[in-house]
Amino acid sequence: MFGEYLQHLIYGYYPYLAGTVFLVGSLLRFDHGQYTWKTGSSQMLSSKNMRLASNLFHIGILVIFFGHLFGMLTPHWVYAPFLSAGTKQVLAIVIGGIAGVLCLAGGAMLLYRRLTNPRVKASSSMMDNVILGLIVFQAGLGVISVFFSLGHLDGEVMLTLAGWAQSIVFFSGGAADYMAEVSWIYKIHVFIGLTIILLFPFSRLVHVWSVPFGYVTRRYQLVRKRG
Numbered sequence: 001m002f003g004e005y006l007q008h009l010i011y012g013y014y015p016y017l018a019g020t021v022f023l024v025g026s027l028l029r030f031d032h033g034q035y036t037w038k039t040g041s042s043q044m045l046s047s048k049n050m051r052l053a054s055n056l057f058h059i060g061i062l063v064i065f066f067g068h069l070f071g072m073l074t075p076h077w078v079y080a081p082f083l084s085a086g087t088k089q090v091l092a093i094v095i096g097g098i099a100g101v102l103c104l105a106g107g108a109m110l111l112y113r114r115l116t117n118p119r120v121k122a123s124s125s126m127m128d129n130v131i132l133g134l135i136v137f138q139a140g141l142g143v144i145s146v147f148f149s150l151g152h153l154d155g156e157v158m159l160t161l162a163g164w165a166q167s168i169v170f171f172s173g174g175a176a177d178y179m180a181e182v183s184w185i186y187k188i189h190v191f192i193g194l195t196i197i198l199l200f201p202f203s204r205l206v207h208v209w210s211v212p213f214g215y216v217t218r219r220y221q222l223v224r225k226r227g
Helices: 002-032 050-073 085-116 118-123 126-149 156-169 175-179 184-202 204-210
Strands: none
Touching: 002 156, 002 175, 002 184, 002 204, 050 085, 050 126, 050 156, 085 118, 085 126, 085 156, 126 184, 126 204, 156 175, 156 184, 175 184, 184 204
């Protein structure tokens, strides 16, 4: 009985709590704390291996983010005519596995640097370390989950997890029931992901809202010589 209650609490209600804090918290942070709305880059303090670690981390996490966004929230009937669930599962394993390794490697390098480099450590907040540690842990869980996914290449578990995500986002109800029979690795992976979303507004991750798309379409700046 307690286990069922906990399941509904974590996978039925917690997503809405995390989502509400994510949206409202980001808005309030932007409105009242714009001086803290920054990446807080520490590259000037120490650039050793920074570019490699940062590139690995950001490439990996961007692929993972968009892969989860479209893979989990796209209804099965949209891609079913040309892509079976099994084929989609294989693609997710290959692409997601590579991106997960990149994110894990880059994130681990950044975390090690943040914890061991005296200058970087002195400029880091507790939340900096916590959020980066959670992301690295989450990437590690994702890589481990690849091996579990190899045991069900028919894509059924992937469809189950996608059903949970779509039930949450589209307010379909009964979302927690989708998580009843999935493996513990997926349950922990989802819980950590929701926790990262919950902590998002209180961390430097808010800088992702400020992706400079305007640079793509802005007019060229004309610079003329004097006289």
